[in-house]
Amino acid sequence: MDLGIKGKTALVTASSGGMGRNIAHSLAAEGANVVLFARSEDKLKAVAGEITQQHGVRAVAKVGDMRVGNDVTALIELMKAEFGGLDILVLNTPRPPNPIRETTEEVDMARWDEAYQNQLAGVVQVVSQAMPLITARGWGRVIAITSASVKAPMAHHSLSTVFRAGVTAYMKHLANEVGASGVTVNCVAPALIETPHRAGSAAYSPAQAEARKKLTPLGRMGTQSELAGVVTFLASVQAGFITGATIPVEGGMVGSLF
Numbered sequence: 001m002d003l004g005i006k007g008k009t010a011l012v013t014a015s016s017g018g019m020g021r022n023i024a025h026s027l028a029a030e031g032a033n034v035v036l037f038a039r040s041e042d043k044l045k046a047v048a049g050e051i052t053q054q055h056g057v058r059a060v061a062k063v064g065d066m067r068v069g070n071d072v073t074a075l076i077e078l079m080k081a082e083f084g085g086l087d088i089l090v091l092n093t094p095r096p097p098n099p100i101r102e103t104t105e106e107v108d109m110a111r112w113d114e115a116y117q118n119q120l121a122g123v124v125q126v127v128s129q130a131m132p133l134i135t136a137r138g139w140g141r142v143i144a145i146t147s148a149s150v151k152a153p154m155a156h157h158s159l160s161t162v163f164r165a166g167v168t169a170y171m172k173h174l175a176n177e178v179g180a181s182g183v184t185v186n187c188v189a190p191a192l193i194e195t196p197h198r199a200g201s202a203a204y205s206p207a208q209a210e211a212r213k214k215l216t217p218l219g220r221m222g223t224q225s226e227l228a229g230v231v232t233f234l235a236s237v238q239a240g241f242i243t244g245a246t247i248p249v250e251g252g253m254v255g256s257l258f
């Protein structure tokens, strides 16, 4: 199936590694040119190089912090100069603070502020500045990575749940406002996606990680490509009548009917 995004310009935030990198690869495999944005110059340049080599599209790396207004302004200027605008915006974000804790143990306001900055403020910062570029084109896609916790809060994850829910509400407002400009706005809510690059620093012990697989009817973790594929489909022409939605990618872990 041709997803209709060949030659489109896609920005993926927080894309020097992990999910952001894999989503950028997946969009590039469908022919989209990609802009990568994160703080580590070496990693970003390596990802841009591998994307160009493997998929034959343009991949531009821009170093910056999505929580910092001037860095995002510089990113917007680069997209205007290099691509004349933007079609697809994937809002991947840094993780909430580690280690995860019980809600009653989350008494350090610095951790709350970090969680807010990492998961919600950065999203608002990027959307605020990037949206005029997308609406100007009369067609666009905005996709935020949130968490399955927005539907069924997971133990020890309040620093994630609270702000992912905020992103979900923000995206719903946005969907209602920009639909008339031909722009769809959706969330992808993952859980239990394998993160091999973080194996040594995972929040879970090997025994806990094994137990987590049993949380789904499928009895396994999800793969990076299963997550990236859903994001890429939401960026497609065929997904044009889906907006204001949250698509779960959690192997059936959340046990509700809807």
Ligand SMILES: NC(=O)c1ccc[n+]([C@@H]2O[C@H](COP(=O)([O-])OP(=O)(O)OC[C@H]3O[C@@H](n4cnc5c(N)ncnc54)[C@H](OP(=O)(O)O)[C@@H]3O)[C@@H](O)[C@H]2O)c1
Pocket (backbone or CB within 6 Å): 013, 014, 015, 016, 017, 018, 019, 020, 037, 038, 039, 040, 041, 043, 064, 065, 066, 067, 092, 093, 094, 095, 096, 122, 145, 146, 147, 148, 189, 190, 191, 192, 193, 194, 195, 198
């Ligand atoms: N795996 C799952 O099942 C799951 C479930 C729910 C939610 N999530 C969420 O999915 C997201 C991605 O997960 P992941 O495993 O890929 O995370 P990760 O490996 O920690 O990667 C995070 C990315 O964010 C970038 N980054 C960090 N701070 C940044 C900033 N201030 N501005 C711009 N970029 C920044 C990092 O690059 P630099 O350090 O170079 O900036 C890196 O590229 C996270 O928010 C995670 O909580 C994952």
